[in-house]
Amino acid sequence: MLRFLVARLISAIPVLVGVSIAVFLMIHLLPGDPATIMLQGAPASAQDIQNLRHQLGLDEPLYTQYFRWLDRVVHGDFGVSIHTRRPVLTEITTVFPSTLQLAMAAMVVALGMGITLGILAALHQNTWIDTLSMGIALFGVSMPDFWVGLLLILVFAVYFHWFPVAGIGGLNYLVLPAVALGANFSAITARLVRSNMLEVLRQEYVLTARAKGLTQWRVVVIHTLRNALIPVVTIVGLQFGNLLGGAVVIETVFARQGLGQLAVTAILGKDFPLIQGIVLVAAIVYVFVNIFVDLLYTLLDPRIRPESLA
């Protein structure tokens, strides 16, 4: 297991290096000179610009700039935000917990709803329950998440007054955004669980369990579900990335402070050090979550030898 972890970590290095190069190059791919962009149209003489270029190291070869930048980033120095003048890392760590909380809550909602719908559909294959569950799932994958959020606000906040319209606070404030963010993933989960369950239910050991006279509940929970859920684990890592990305839109819908809202503000304000920091942090988190999920996968399914994944 340790060998697998090490191998998996090593395989992530080229990806992380690539991501860092891409993020570093962002500011150099922009039309125009990075120094001028940093000045954001503030009045500056040619000498000022020259000074800033020197200060930012822009007068040095690109690869020197990259290694300098990388050295700083590795030491936690992502530069300062152009607008707030606060360190980028501080800006990010201030809002990151709220985004993580949202993504986790959405994950719980998605898996809870998705697994329930999937089991119901599979156990009642070709009945109205199956049709209804899969109909809900079809709507789930077809609705843009920000519109789900808007509808939830309309129904549960504006009409019923059960939840606040927007903002951040206790659990009350988390429910609607989490459902909106998790809706899509829950639909995907429901479809996956249904097809896996149908497959597993056909296995001979399930027949044996039934023949022993076990209750439906025991057959489903003890004998079927565990194996039907293994493939779900594989998409959890991938979907976590979508949740992290989806938070960008959902946080805007619910006016929630978070990494996503920070990203949108940064892009609209052309705050490049901040954009670079957010993208880099999100990518790193995503890569490591996927390593963790792979690890979990090998623990759940002993048939998969860790070496084959690495």
Added chain:
Amino acid sequence: MITADETGRAATQTPLTGRAQRTWFQETLRRFARNRGAVVALVILVLIALALILARLLAPYSPINPDIANVAMAPSRAHLLGTDAIGRDILSRILYGGRLTVVVGLLAIAIAGGVGLPIGMIAGFYGGFTDRVISRLMDIMLAFPGILLALSVVAVLGSSVVNATIAVGISLIPGFVRLVRGSYLSTKENVYVDAARVIGVGDVRIMVKHILPNVLAPIMVLATVATGWAIIIGASLSFLGLGVQAPTPEWGTDLAQGRQWIETAWWMTTFPGLAILVVILALNLVGDGLRDALDPRLRNR
């Protein structure tokens, strides 16, 4: 997976009943036509396309000109879907706005497919070092989670309709590359590829003329479903203010404007979103229908 030539063979092997034998294409069409949901969805898509093309004729009002006398009116006979914050007819804005939303989606898919297809072909066909380099590059792109890849591209290019389209297209490239690569990797081992090579057919011709028709099915399904994703990502960018800019009508932009009035005017956020839902739902149903028709063994999966 049943490849095109196998299904084709299966079709020709069906006993002759005096009727002309059906080609693979006719067989697929017949299977698709049997799927009622998919056919209805296809009809809906055609109708929507017509409505958007004929927006000038169908829209009862101007989508741009404000009408101060009719600000934020609930749906009524004069304004079937109500009016927005400055009195513009929402139905008219949806008809005109859909043009941009849909065109952005289609162009983005053209970019994603146009770039992803050849890259995936090359990676899968040649394998080895080329494949490793391409696959690593795709891994790097995929490390930007969800919409963040599109956001990063917009951050670099600046926010505009064209740039948002390019951003959406780029963000969908890895999906196409992976699918096409996988298909080519498994298909290139077929005997007919060796046969073509033996008689001196060039690589490009083998990739395009010999292999592509046999792996087209999953690519077409992906293109259909991914058009839906492209529309959603494009509308999301506009919703965030990073794509289409007001006052130009667009479903995402209109939803963002409606968001400000959500506590008083439900129709402003309901109808543009409903329009997106109908289009995506129809695309997904057509995609499911296509998948079942092209590859019957996958049915009910």
